[in-house]
Amino acid sequence: LAIEVLDGSEEAEYAATGALHGLPIRSGVIADIGGGSTEVARVIAGRIVGAWSFPLGALSASAEWLTEDPPARKQLKAMRRMVAETLATSAPSGLAESDKLVATGGSARTLARLAQRQAPYPIPRTHGYSLDRDTLRDVGAFLAGHSAIERSAIDGVRAGRADSIVGGAIILEEMMRHLRADRLTVSSGGIREGLAMRAFGEPVPQPRLVRAVTVESLLRHYRVWDEDDMEARAIRADTLSPDPIEDPFSETLEAARLASMLRALADAGTRPVDALLGEDLAGFDHIMLARVAAILHFIDGDKDAARPFLSLLPGSEKRLLRRCAELLA
Incomplete structure (x- = not known):
């Protein structure tokens, strides 16, 4: 040795x-x-x-x-x-x-x-x-x-x-x-x-890529990953803005995409928010976790459950989160 x-x-x-x-x-x-x-x-x-x-x-x-x-x-x-x-x-x-x-x-x-x-x-x-x-x-x-x-x-x-x-x-x-x-x-x-x-010769990857990979791994673990379904969910979230890359709230729109994908966990009998917060998901700071959790709660119509997560976010973002949830519901 x-x-x-x-x-x-x-x-x-x-x-x-x-x-x-x-x-x-x-x-x-x-x-x-x-x-x-x-x-x-x-x-x-x-x-x-x-x-x-x-x-x-x-x-x-x-x-x-x-x-x-x-x-x-x-x-x-x-x-x-x-x-x-x-x-x-x-x-x-x-x-x-x-x-x-x-x-x-x-x-x-x-x-x-x-x-x-x-x-x-x-x-x-x-x-x-x-x-x-x-x-x-x-x-x-x-x-x-x-x-x-x-x-x-x-x-x-x-x-x-x-x-x-x-x-x-x-x-x-x-x-x-x-x-x-x-x-x-x-x-x-x-x-x-x-x-x-x-x-393994791995550089520090881009955070957005890390989040996408870790969510995919989570969905595969619960056996709910389907390429066609996930692509459709991602496209639906991307249409919330005509140009999400240049949008100043692009991370909010990314959160909408991730929330849309995580909703597939309900098919496995798992609450998406529980998996989001209970699993050790790489690439997420607490702000991004709060964004995704708030959207998921809004989709479920539970405004009270969303409120603690909104308290971690800037006020200018809260209305957009609600709007994303309405369009995804």
Whole structure:
């Protein structure tokens, strides 16, 4: 058995490849917050153009800087200052307007789970969840106010994460501040998925293609995929706009196409919305999931069920979603 040891930049590249797979993001910064280090990669148009590794681990930094339990305010400030100084001297600069910040690793996923529990939220998975800086700060402050034993009893904090989650929150907060990012997107993919993709020589695919393939796989799994039927459903959805490619709401029209295809699941006795939200569908962030779920609920005439998903979408899109559902019903 041959063992290959990755250096920090290689680890960052593999983590970025795995984190982006299944997310509709092509450009930005990907941060993998590990226990002993943080890897960062910059991606432009799906291509990795830079990779860095820093000795900023959620566990190692917590053990060194947050020695009191719960940590004292002066310790939190000292660690925050250390992280900010490290990023200022070594990390990539701020995001461009269209760039996104993507975070992967156990700390990011734990913080996303806790944020989702703060208020009713209609989508159960953390992959693709968008976390804003204010919410991250509030969750981090809440965790810092409890001891490790108390944190381990909080729903959403898994075993082995209680000692490091406060440090992980500080690293993510300072990363957002350094990059001037208002939000970050959480990915469940990482280095393992990246290694698998590189082993097969696969580049990061276009998000629209990933969504189409993953929905087809789902329908084949339920044995309801029929080429002629799916083509007819797609054509019907495409006629909702004379030119969906140039339409500013093209992702809404894509959601209509996917909703039309997913309705075939009813023939297998499965509620399309349940499959949409219950399966691990690649290529979907929470915005696209909300679009498709809202259309499916509108088609069923259930406006109340659609309302929580509409709350995640811009107001300018809601009327178009209703119109798409009316034409597809």
